[in-house]
Structures are given as C-alpha cells and as structure tokens.
Amino acid sequence: MSKSYPTLTLKEINDMRHCIGLDRQAPYRRNNLLFYKPYRNAFLTSVNGPDFILWQHLESLELACRPSGPESRTFSLTDDGFELLSAYMDVTFVFPKEKKGAPSK
Numbered sequence: 001m002s003k004s005y006p007t008l009t010l011k012e013i014n015d016m017r018h019c020i021g022l023d024r025q026a027p028y029r030r031n032n033l034l035f036y037k038p039y040r041n042a043f044l045t046s047v048n049g050p051d052f053i054l055w056q057h058l059e060s061l062e063l064a065c066r067p068s069g070p071e072s073r074t075f076s077l078t079d080d081g082f083e084l085l086s087a088y089m090d091v092t093f094v095f096p097k098e099k100k101g102a103p104s105k
Contacts, residue, residue, distance in 0.1 A: 003083075005084050005087055005088075006061050006063075006084070008084070008088065011054065012054060012057075012058060013085070013088055013089075015043060015051065015054060015055070016058070016063070016064075016077060016081060016085050017085070017089075018043065019040075019041060019042065019043040019064075019075070019076070019077055020036075020038035020039075020040060020041055020077060020082075020085075020093075021038060021039050021040050022036055022038070022085075022089075022091075025039070027089075027091050033092060034089075034090060034091045034092065035091065035092050035093075035094050036091050036092070036093055036094065037093070037094045037095070037096075038082075038093060038095070041076045041077055042074055042075070042076055043055060043064075043074065043075045043076070044073060044074050045073045045074075045075065046073065047073060052073065055075040058075070058081065059075065062078060062080050063077065063078060063080055063081035063084055064076065064077055064078060064081055065078050
C-alpha cells in the first residue's frame, strides 16, 4: 500500500530544499539513482512574515518542527518532511551513521 502525501506548493518545496542545502549542492548519481547528503537542517524566518506562516503550515502537517521550542523562528525538517521531499524530488537522502555507543533517537 502506498503512503498518501499532502500536496505542497512549489514555494514550500523550494523552502524545504533550501532548509537542507539542496538548492546549493546538486545530488550525486550512483547506479542511475540520485542521492544527497544534507549538510544542514535549518530555516530561519522573520516573525509573522510569509515564510514564518508557510513554515507554521509545514509544522501543522508534521513535516517541520522548531527544535528550540515553540517561540523559535528556526524550523527544521522532520523525518516525515525528509520522506515527503524524497518522494517529490526522487532523491534518496544519506545521513551519517551514528557513532558506536551513541544513544539512538
């Protein structure tokens, strides 16, 4: 059974790409598949600006969160956000493996 994804606007997709640096670095190709290793996961907005409202919407869809608390203007993608962006862009995200003995999340 396939998972149902919310429909996003082009602006939302582009902001999600910018959040993880995908707008500055191209994914690499291996075995005819695209892969990308995010080097950041943060998007800073102004208070009550259009970006803030857009990211609040992404947060309501559980695609983004504010790691520093509900008063923060900095948003990050959640695992669901990465999964949705992966489906939209047809890119597999590569994350560094946790160091041995590190606590799992």
